Amino acid sequence: MRAFEYHRPANLKDAVALAEKKDEGRYLAGGQSLVQAMKLRLSAPTDLVDLNALQDLKALKVEPGAVTVGAMVRHAEVASSSSVLKTLPALAALAGQIGDRQVRHLGTIGGSLANNDPAADYPAAVLGLGATITTNKRKIEGDKFFKGLYETALQPGELITAVTFPVPKRAAYMKFKNPASRFAIVGVFVADFGGGNVRVGVTGAGPCAFRQSEMEQALKKNFAPDSVAGIKVSPDGLNNDLHASPEYRAHLITIMAKRAVEAALK
Ligand SMILES: Cc1cc2nc3c(=O)[nH]c(=O)nc-3n(C[C@H](O)[C@H](O)[C@H](O)COP(=O)(O)OP(=O)(O)OC[C@H]3O[C@@H](n4cnc5c(N)ncnc54)[C@H](O)[C@@H]3O)c2cc1C
Known part of the structure; x- marks a missing residue:
């Protein structure tokens, strides 16, 4: 680790000013x-x-x-909040599957989204629910936030302050996790807002999270597991690493989507 200066500002204005003033200033959330x-x-x-x-x-x-989650809210708080459990249980369940107990008590939603790890869980919910990311400067539609591998729409020094998730009629998140880190090899978040408004957010499979429009169209017609069970996803552009091939990840998208629809209907 190289030497650095540590700052602990007491308000948002000072935090942004510090990050913008320094050569290579970075925000520290949970440090995970x-x-x-x-x-x-x-x-x-x-x-x-x-x-x-x-x-x-x-x-x-x-x-x-x-449901509006402040940037510094830890995953454990979202997972255990009785009001989130009641209003948007799929989001609480997703937060409860992130990493291990220590990671959940230190990791934050702001850090997770700013970092944009290709295997992170929250991006699937941001796309699956059509969330809005609020920063110190503006509001960013979830659909426009994830730009590529570890790349987001955030500008240098821009600070996420909160994330707002609309509440759907029903939703669920299913992930096939890496058994060591518990990051998603593939995770799929499915949400049905009624009136044919269905969203499917996928994480872990590509360089960053994305929506699966073929599944959204099929689920709009009929929100049932069989609507997605027969969809064969192309492996083109999907991640290839020691954990899974693109073909395996493509297959997992269909399986996780089917399970997510089943869970949303329960
Ligand atoms: C062992 C392990 C297992 C994990 N498993 C999972 C998993 O299963 N699923 C999953 O989704 N994640 C997983 N994570 C990641 C974890 O969820 C953290 O949320 C994530 O690492 C971000 O950490 P943090 O919130 O502590 O942010 P930090 O590490 O402090 O910061 C991360 C980045 O975000 C920037 N940043 C932080 N806050 C803000 C903000 N408000 N505005 C703008 N930029 C900001 C920082 O400058 C930095 O660049 C795991 C991590 C570990 C160590």
Whole structure:
């Protein structure tokens, strides 16, 4: 790890000003991705701007039509919140499947989305639910947020403050996980908002999360497991690593989608 300056601002304005002023300033949330990257010297920020004193980023607001999760809300809090469990249980279930207990108590939604790991779980929910990402500068539609491998629509110094998830009629997330890290080899989030508005978000399979439009069209006609069971996904462009081939990942998208629809109907 290379030497860096540590800052702990007390408010949002100071945090943004610090990150923008420094050569290589980076925000520090739970450190679950950033600190590892620094140890491996894949990332060498000159300055770390710790967000842990910013109380405004820790709010979790549940309304009848929307769940808004502050950027610094830990995965464990989303997983165990009685109001999220009641209003948007699929999101709580997804958060409860992230990593292990330690990761869930330190990792944050803001850090997860800004990092945009191809195997992260929250991106599937952002696309599957059509979430909106609020930053210190603007609101970004979830569909326009993920740009590629570890790449997002965020500009240098831009800070995620919260993520708002619309509440669907029914939804579920299914993941085939890496048994060691528990990251998604493939994860599929399916949501039915009624009136033919169905969304399918896929993570783990490609360089970043994406929507599966063929499945969305099939589920619009009939929201049933059989509607997706016969869809053969092309392996073109899907990830190929020691965990799974593109062909295996393509197959898993169909299987996870079918299971997610089954779970959403229960
Ligand atoms: C062993 C292990 C297993 C894991 N398993 C899973 C899993 O199964 N599924 C899964 O989804 N994830 C998994 N993770 C990742 C975990 O969910 C963390 O959320 C993720 O690593 C981000 O960590 P963090 O919130 O601590 O952010 P940090 O590591 O502190 O920051 C990550 C990046 O985001 C930036 N950042 C942080 N907050 C903001 C913000 N508000 N605005 C703008 N930029 C910001 C930082 O500058 C940095 O570049 C795992 C991690 C570990 C270590």
